[in-house]
Amino acid sequence: MESTAQQTASLEQAVELGLLPEEFEMIKGILGRTPNFTETAIYSVMWSEHCSYKNSIFWLKQLPKDGPRMLVKAGEENAGLVDIGEGVGCVFKIESHNHPSALEPYQGAATGVGGINRDIFTMGARPIAQLNSLRFGNIDLERTKWLVKGVVKGIGDYGNSFGIPIVGGEVFFDESYNTNPLVNAFSAGIIDTKKVISATASGPGNPVFIVGSSTGKDGIAGAAFASKDITEESANDLPSVQVGDPFMEKLLLEATMELSETDAIVGMQDMGAAGITCSTCEMSAAGGVGMEIDLDKVPTRQDNMLPYEILLSESQERMLVVVEKGKEQIVKDIFDKWDLHAEEIGHVTDTGRILYYAGGELVGDVPAESLVLGGGAPIYEREYKEPAYYQEYKKFNIDDVEQPEDLKEVAFKLMAHPNIASKKWVYEQYDSMVGTVNMTTNKPSDAGVVNLKGTNRALAMTVDCNSRYVNADPEIGTSIAVSEAARNITCAGGEPSAITNCLNFGNPYNPESYWQFVGAIKGMSAACRKFETPVTGGNVSFYNQTVKDGKEIPVFPTPTIGMIGIISDKSKMMTLDFKSKGDLIFIIGQSYDDISSSEYLVSYHGIKKSPAPYFNLEEEFKMQQVVKGLIQDQLINAAHDVSDGGLFITLAEMAMPGDLGFDIVTDSEVREDAFLFGEGQGRVVVTVNEDQEDEFIESMMESGISYTLLGHVTQGKMMIDDEHYGFIAEAKEVYNNALAKHLEN
Numbered sequence: 001m002e003s004t005a006q007q008t009a010s011l012e013q014a015v016e017l018g019l020l021p022e023e024f025e026m027i028k029g030i031l032g033r034t035p036n037f038t039e040t041a042i043y044s045v046m047w048s049e050h051c052s053y054k055n056s057i058f059w060l061k062q063l064p065k066d067g068p069r070m071l072v073k074a075g076e077e078n079a080g081l082v083d084i085g086e087g088v089g090c091v092f093k094i095e096s097h098n099h100p101s102a103l104e105p106y107q108g109a110a111t112g113v114g115g116i117n118r119d120i121f122t123m124g125a126r127p128i129a130q131l132n133s134l135r136f137g138n139i140d141l142e143r144t145k146w147l148v149k150g151v152v153k154g155i156g157d158y159g160n161s162f163g164i165p166i167v168g169g170e171v172f173f174d175e176s177y178n179t180n181p182l183v184n185a186f187s188a189g190i191i192d193t194k195k196v197i198s199a200t201a202s203g204p205g206n207p208v209f210i211v212g213s214s215t216g217k218d219g220i221a222g223a224a225f226a227s228k229d230i231t232e233e234s235a236n237d238l239p240s241v242q243v244g245d246p247f248m249e250k251l252l253l254e255a256t257m258e259l260s261e262t263d264a265i266v267g268m269q270d271m272g273a274a275g276i277t278c279s280t281c282e283m284s285a286a287g288g289v290g291m292e293i294d295l296d297k298v299p300t301r302q303d304n305m306l307p308y309e310i311l312l313s314e315s316q317e318r319m320l321v322v323v324e325k326g327k328e329q330i331v332k333d334i335f336d337k338w339d340l341h342a343e344e345i346g347h348v349t350d351t352g353r354i355l356y357y358a359g360g361e362l363v364g365d366v367p368a369e370s371l372v373l374g375g376g377a378p379i380y381e382r383e384y385k386e387p388a389y390y391q392e393y394k395k396f397n398i399d400d401v402e403q404p405e406d407l408k409e410v411a412f413k414l415m416a417h418p419n420i421a422s423k424k425w426v427y428e429q430y431d432s433m434v435g436t437v438n439m440t441t442n443k444p445s446d447a448g449v450v451n452l453k454g455t456n457r458a459l460a461m462t463v464d465c466n467s468r469y470v471n472a473d474p475e476i477g478t479s480i481a482v483s484e485a486a487r488n489i490t491c492a493g494g495e496p497s498a499i500t501n502c503l504n505f506g507n508p509y510n511p512e513s514y515w516q517f518v519g520a521i522k523g524m525s526a527a528c529r530k531f532e533t534p535v536t537g538g539n540v541s542f543y544n545q546t547v548k549d550g551k552e553i554p555v556f557p558t559p560t561i562g563m564i565g566i567i568s569d570k571s572k573m574m575t576l577d578f579k580s581k582g583d584l585i586f587i588i589g590q591s592y593d594d595i596s597s598s599e600y601l602v603s604y605h606g607i608k609k610s611p612a613p614y615f616n617l618e619e620e621f622k623m624q625q626v627v628k629g630l631i632q633d634q635l636i637n638a639a640h641d642v643s644d645g646g647l648f649i650t651l652a653e654m655a656m657p658g659d660l661g662f663d664i665v666t667d668s669e670v671r672e673d674a675f676l677f678g679e680g681q682g683r684v685v686v687t688v689n690e691d692q693e694d695e696f697i698e699s700m701m702e703s704g705i706s707y708t709l710l711g712h713v714t715q716g717k718m719m720i721d722d723e724h725y726g727f728i729a730e731a732k733e734v735y736n737n738a739l740a741k742h743l744e745n
Helices: 004-016 021-031 037-046 098-103 105-121 142-162 232-240 246-260 275-287 307-312 328-337 388-394 407-415 467-472 474-491 511-531 599-604 617-632 646-658 672-677 690-703 728-744
Strands: 070-072 080-083 088-096 126-136 166-173 182-192 207-212 265-270 290-294 318-323 341-349 353-358 361-367 448-451 458-464 495-504 535-541 545-548 551-554 558-567 584-588 638-641 661-664 684-688 707-714 717-720 723-727
Touching (some): 004 021, 004 037, 021 037, 021 361, 037 275, 037 307, 037 361, 080 495, 080 535, 088 105, 098 182, 105 142, 105 246, 126 142, 126 246, 126 448, 126 558, 142 166, 142 246, 182 458, 182 495, 182 558, 207 328, 246 265, 246 318, 246 328, 265 275, 275 290, 275 318, 275 341, 307 353, 307 361, 318 328, 328 341, 407 599, 407 723, 407 728, 458 474, 467 558, 474 495, 474 558, 474 617, 474 638, 511 617, 584 617, 584 690, 599 672, 617 638, 617 684, 617 690, 646 661, 646 717, 684 690, 707 717
Parallel strands (some): 088 495, 126 166, 661 717
Antiparallel strands (some): 070 080, 080 088, 088 182, 207 318, 265 318, 448 458, 458 558, 495 558, 584 684, 584 707, 661 707, 717 723
8 A cells, every 4th residue: 555645746746747636546547556657657648638639639529531532531540541543542641849849949840840751651651742831929039030040941951851842831920929939740642552551550479669760868758748838947848859860761761661562561650759658559559459568679879768768758760560470570671771770679469458668577557548549548628718809809890990092012011021921031941852743843833733753643732821810710710721721722723632730729728728729620620521621630739828927828829721632634733823914814702891810901000900801611612613613624824812911912923933014903892902902712813815715704604703804914014003013023022032131130
């Protein structure tokens, strides 16, 4: 029997590791005894928010997971798998690496890239493209500049060295991210659908291998660290930040690809969050089996590592492999060829329990099922309530905002704003051409497009979320995020297929932050059902907030949407650039007197309180179907959606690639500033060759969707209502260099 003092010490230890007192009691009930320190540490990481989704799984289960192309659903494997035809599948996923990047931006971002790629190739898919979605604080702060430079260099160095092109992404600045930047990494890979490697252990007696890099003290308890606030003391958690080696990962990729061609593998899983603990427990629980693991056999970087350090280390470039008994030498030979560790550290059992040994002694004995998502890990339905600001934002009235006299000045201020200006400073640090599959390097499109060599098809992909809209109205803002992703895929000539999500929010125990999360789930569900784009997986990142003077200040709620789509005939891929002088410019979709939550309203007028912009899901869907038809019938030669910055920015971005211009007339029924800079949704600008005008108009009349002739493409001037807005060359100069000026000032 434990003394009261021992029981108190054990409880204090558990709470210090991040467990709630009632959770510690649950663990005692599961084990039938008080856990030892190693076991408590195991539960603390596996029951952390980062691994168990205990505060989000109730709502995540309500997202749509079925769709016409789904082969592997959310939660079944390391990543989702979508059928892209002819026996080929696309494995794709997005994940966050926010907390590590806040402390050590270079390694935090680099290992985020490494981890997401491992999730892809662990399933037997070869990664072909990456995207990233980044959020930073006020760009004029020195810390923000340090974070931007570190994160971008970390992503570039790892991705370039690993050899996978970055084909798109987004960068957004707002002071809500001053303490907590968001670093969301997306990867997509291609696989023969008959050769998918499962993350399931089976077959008692089958050996268990750890392969790849050795295990060190970097990243210990990183999952628990990711489930805490960032505070002034967080710098003490630097050991929780992992260190990556892209060259080691490249070797691991090639060894895995070779291994996938054999019949030696039973199951395989990446060692990401919670390291050996997570992979042994999740693979065992998935197969209804157990494991016996000898920690002394794990290759380590430091001497005398304690059992819990080995179990909780998040050292990168490692995977757990269950091998068919008798085929161990196949695995050893392949990894030996690639100069990587492949050490047998245990075997599968039929007990359903994981037994960890060190120094010949049993140091941990836990039921696998009790540790995993949907198993014994706790599930909470948190309280939520509408924040007072929500109704306050709805009181906004456009009539209270005076229209500026000089709209040309507004236009150039917007082009120079870091949220709208070219992200050239960022993407020039990425190798977009490695692998020779990127089809959008010299042909700008609303989505990244990757060539599927040897076929007539291509893959379109995008990451989208305007977090300002989500903050103003979580449900509508998240529906817009899904719809904009679909719009980008559609404008590139693709058919939206499925999404992955990265849900970045504040403290789940804060009812107002949790209300934002619940609203986002509802909005995402509605839009995904409409577009038939099921959710294949992703991750939840809570605790993105600053604690200042005892008050929590969360980041803007940011449910980042990663979407893929199929371009079935790559000769019909659509780009956004104007093609020829004289082409007619049309806007498809209705324009309204709406400047709500626009960059124009916030950055020019300084008004932060307004609702989400105009949005109607039904209209949006119908409009996108029409654009899809126009592309298939080859009636347009450019398409670009109206989003951040409004119509003027859309036109400027279409004009710049070919050094062309535009001459348009605004709508007399809509306020001029709203027409040019409002961000009301459901609009796409297209250009039509004069020879096809009649056919285009006939098609639009049949569709019943609103469309307006704006004007025509010119040689290089920007003309609006007969007023000269300058030459595209000067606009290009401002747009291309603004971000660098901010960061290097």
